[in-house]
Amino acid sequence: MEMGVDGFGEGVAYFADVKRNGQEMCRITLAGGVSNDIEARKALKAKARIWIDEFQRREGPAAAADQPLVLREP
DSSP states (O other): OEEEEEEETTEEEEEEEEEETTEEEEEEEEESSOOSHHHHHHHHHHHHHHHHHHHHHHHOHHHHHHSOOOOOOO
């Protein structure tokens, strides 16, 4: 998971890219509701884990074992 920060209207949006073998699979964004980088990282990590788990269930066990999605901290 790679995390970044963008301007978003009058506030700040935090985002994380979930990748597999260097290919972006999903971008998760938080806009508002967090007040600092530490809170944003925790929230993004939780949302990324949910996305990865749901994606792997849809993909099936054989495909998930072939090329697993892994949540890595930068």
